[in-house]
Amino acid sequence: MAFQPVLTNHVREPQAYTLDFYLKSARGYEGLRKALTLEPNDIIEQVKASGLRGRGGAGFPTGLKWQFVLKDTPRPKYIACNADESEPGTFKDHVLMERNPHLLIEGCAISCFAIGAKVAYIYIRGEFYHVQEVLERAIDEAYEAGHLGKNIYGSGFDCDVYVHRGAGAYEAGEETALIESLEGKRAQPRIKPPFPAVAGLYQCPTAVNNVETLCNVPLIVLNGPEWFAGLGPEKNGGPKLYCISGHVKRPGVYEASMHTTLRELIYGDQFAQGMAGDKKFKAIIPGGSSVPLLLEQHLDTPASFDHIQKAGSLLGSAGLIVLDETVCMVWLAMNLLHFYRHESCGKCTPCREGGDWLYKLLQRVEAGEGRMKDIDLLYGVANNIIGKTLCAFGDAAATPVLTTLNLFRHEFEAHVREGRCTLPAAWRSQHTVMAH
Amino acid sequence: MSFHPPMDYAPARFQRSGRKLAEEGEPFTYTPENQKKFDENVKRYPADQRKSAILHALYLVQQQQGYITGEGMRHVAHQIGCSAADVEDVVSYYTMFYTKPVGKYVLNVCRTLSCALLGAERVTEELSATLGIKPGQTTSDGMFTLMEVECLGACDRAPVVMVNDDWHERLSPEQCGKFVDDIRTRGRAVFSGCHLHVEKK
Ligand SMILES: Cc1cc2nc3c(=O)[nH]c(=O)nc-3n(C[C@H](O)[C@H](O)[C@H](O)COP(=O)(O)O)c2cc1C
Ligand code: SF4
Ligand code: FES
Numbered sequence: 169m170a171f172q173p174v175l176t177n178h179v180r181e182p183q184a185y186t187l188d189f190y191l192k193s194a195r196g197y198e199g200l201r202k203a204l205t206l207e208p209n210d211i212i213e214q215v216k217a218s219g220l221r222g223r224g225g226a227g228f229p230t231g232l233k234w235q236f237v238l239k240d241t242p243r244p245k246y247i248a249c250n251a252d253e254s255e256p257g258t259f260k261d262h263v264l265m266e267r268n269p270h271l272l273i274e275g276c277a278i279s280c281f282a283i284g285a286k287v288a289y290i291y292i293r294g295e296f297y298h299v300q301e302v303l304e305r306a307i308d309e310a311y312e313a314g315h316l317g318k319n320i321y322g323s324g325f326d327c328d329v330y331v332h333r334g335a336g337a338y339e340a341g342e343e344t345a346l347i348e349s350l351e352g353k354r355a356q357p358r359i360k361p362p363f364p365a366v367a368g369l370y371q372c373p374t375a376v377n378n379v380e381t382l383c384n385v386p387l388i389v390l391n392g393p394e395w396f397a398g399l400g401p402e403k404n405g406g407p408k409l410y411c412i413s414g415h416v417k418r419p420g421v422y423e424a425s426m427h428t429t430l431r432e433l434i435y436g437d438q439f440a441q442g443m444a445g446d447k448k449f450k451a452i453i454p455g456g457s458s459v460p461l462l463l464e465q466h467l468d469t470p471a472s473f474d475h476i477q478k479a480g481s482l483l484g485s486a487g488l489i490v491l492d493e494t495v496c497m498v499w500l501a502m503n504l505l506h507f508y509r510h511e512s513c514g515k516c517t518p519c520r521e522g523g524d525w526l527y528k529l530l531q532r533v534e535a536g537e538g539r540m541k542d543i544d545l546l547y548g549v550a551n552n553i554i555g556k557t558l559c560a561f562g563d564a565a566a567t568p569v570l571t572t573l574n575l576f577r578h579e580f581e582a583h584v585r586e587g588r589c590t591l592p593a594a595w596r597s598q599h600t601v602m603a604h
Numbered sequence: 605m606s607f608h609p610p611m612d613y614a615p616a617r618f619q620r621s622g623r624k625l626a627e628e629g630e631p632f633t634y635t636p637e638n639q640k641k642f643d644e645n646v647k648r649y650p651a652d653q654r655k656s657a658i659l660h661a662l663y664l665v666q667q668q669q670g671y672i673t674g675e676g677m678r679h680v681a682h683q684i685g686c687s688a689a690d691v692e693d694v695v696s697y698y699t700m701f702y703t704k705p706v707g708k709y710v711l712n713v714c715r716t717l718s719c720a721l722l723g724a725e726r727v728t729e730e731l732s733a734t735l736g737i738k739p740g741q742t743t744s745d746g747m748f749t750l751m752e753v754e755c756l757g758a759c760d761r762a763p764v765v766m767v768n769d770d771w772h773e774r775l776s777p778e779q780c781g782k783f784v785d786d787i788r789t790r791g792r793a794v795f796s797g798c799h800l801h802v803e804k805k
Contacts, residue, residue, distance in 0.1 A: 257755070335698035335700040352658035489721075
């Protein structure tokens with residue numbers, strides 16, 4: 169049977185974001201009603217059995233994460249929903265929040281019930297102001313209709329959901345940095361352990377989950393873990409949202425099972441419909457800017473967490489950035505390092521200084537002023553960042569440099585040898601700034 | 605009084621931070637509406653965690669006077685019950701807070717990979733040429749500020765420009781001149797952000 173979207177099936181219909189629509193067309197809040205008749209632990213067991221893995225980047229099993237949340241404590245517990253969505257190439261969560269906000273609210277409420285929390289904060293990035301408006305209206309509707317608030321459906325369970333607006337910081341997506349930011353501080357990560365499950369928000373046990381992850385929870389409760397697991401390959405169950413951008417005919421967010429191969433996602437009729445301008449494919453970043461590149465020979469890999477990892481990259485946030493033959497890999501690394509240099513929180517030295525150093529080296533090579541030893545230096549600096557930082561941002565920042573060097577070293581060498589960028593002239597003339 | 609012996613501080617030998625404090629500005633207090641909004645918002649957090657409301661409090665200052673001054677930060681510190689240095693610490697970290705006056709329309713051009721692949725650099729250039737300012741500057745009539753920002757989370761609609769709180773999507777370099785003129789005459793109605801068009805709300 170062909171895969172039927174379940175998260176985004178209604179997003180294009182008018183009024184899809186309203187409570188009425190959600191109740192009528194999407195079995196709205198039935199999951200929550202059912203959940204409240206179960207034991208919290210049963211819900212955790214169901215989520216574990218479904219094999220749901222975090223959609224925020226790390227792919228960590230959600231049920232396990234909830235199980236680690238400290239049980240015997242007099243302190244309150246919290247759900248922090250990660251709606252920071254700042255990984256370059258990722259734009260799925262805002263579709264869910266803008267067009268299907270009640271699904272997220274229901275997911276938050278069920279998750280609170282499962283771990284024994286009474287409050288969920290949705291940390292939304294500051295740039296999503298228009299999304300926040302939709303979300304807050306939906307939350308108001310849910311309160312009015314008794315799906316949130318005190319004694320929901322007479323079960324004795326209280327739950328509040330609040331939106332917390334960030335103010336422009338990629339690093340606020342890292343879970344402990346997100347917690348710091350929620351506490352009203354700079355978004356800089358904490359040293360782990362203790363993990364948020366033990367001491368998170370206000371030093372209370374906290375589960376940090378991505379928007380898409382939480383949106384899957386009502387579906388699991390409603391349709392059962394077997395249904396969910398059966399939608400995808402083993403250990404990669406459920407529907408998945410793919411964000412496809414770059415040089416394709418029809419960029420966008422597509423929902424598919426994780427059986428779907430990268431090739432289908434790029435060329436499939438119901439997906440991105442092939443390369444724009446019928447140019448040749450060069451490479452793909454399969455999981456947001458922080459993951460290694462894959463090439464033509466990897467395109468028949470199913471886009472699941474495990475398969476992509478086996479192919480040498482990561483599914484990350486499922487942000488697929490498709491690159492055609494005109495893309496200069498030195499320029500690409502430079503563009504991304506500009507991002508990482510700008511977004512580093514500055515807490516640890518390898519990342520703060522190394523990112524800047526890498527960017528300057530790449531600028532020099534791209535401008536045709538590099539020397540051969542700069543290429544070795546790039547390796548050296550990147551290898552001294554990777555694995556030596558407080559949070560995974562350091563690895564993310566070094567990856568674009570290492571992956572382009574590993575796969576396209578000849579392009580770096582050509583820049584140095586010829587003293588200029590070796591991009592096809594026609595494309596360069598369209599991009600005058602690149603002529604320096 | 606100080607118990608330190610007099611010392612020769614040699615400015616040249618110390619590395620001094622180039623950081624400038626935000627300007628002091630006019631005395632600042634919230635308008636009654638903003639005070640109400642703040643009082644509402646702070647209730648979302650436990651009573652002993654007022655600091656969580658700081659980002660919201662700063663947005664209110666920025667809405668009220670366009671940017672955040674030293675006096676504004678002091679007012680926020682007073683509202684939250686923390687030190688002004690705590691507030692400045694936060695303001696200086698997040699990119700969406702302005703400590704200098706900005707134009708009526710802040711054009712934030714996304715410069716990250718997916719947008720850059722589709723010509724974001726040219727968009728910045730064209731806007732820069734049309735407005736006669738460099739990224740980071742404001743036009744002399746106070747209408748436009750041009751900024752380059754990192755990924756806005758709308759990469760499928762590249763190149764994206766965020767204008768204040770709205771998005772304008774798929775802005776080709778050729779359209780930039782007309783885009784600026786249109787904003788001057790028609791304001792917010794110009795923006796193509798899909799949130800404004802999916803359906804009339
Ligand atoms: C630098 C950095 C940025 C991150 N940004 C995001 C983000 O924008 N959105 C997100 O959901 N997770 C992000 N993450 C992953 C979170 O730390 C965390 O793993 C995730 O929110 C957990 O939720 P999940 O288990 O549901 O995936 C980021 C991680 C790092 C290291
Ligand atoms: S790796 Fe970078 S972003 Fe992470 S804590 Fe260190 S400086 Fe901050
Ligand atoms: S790269 Fe511009 S919005 Fe993501």
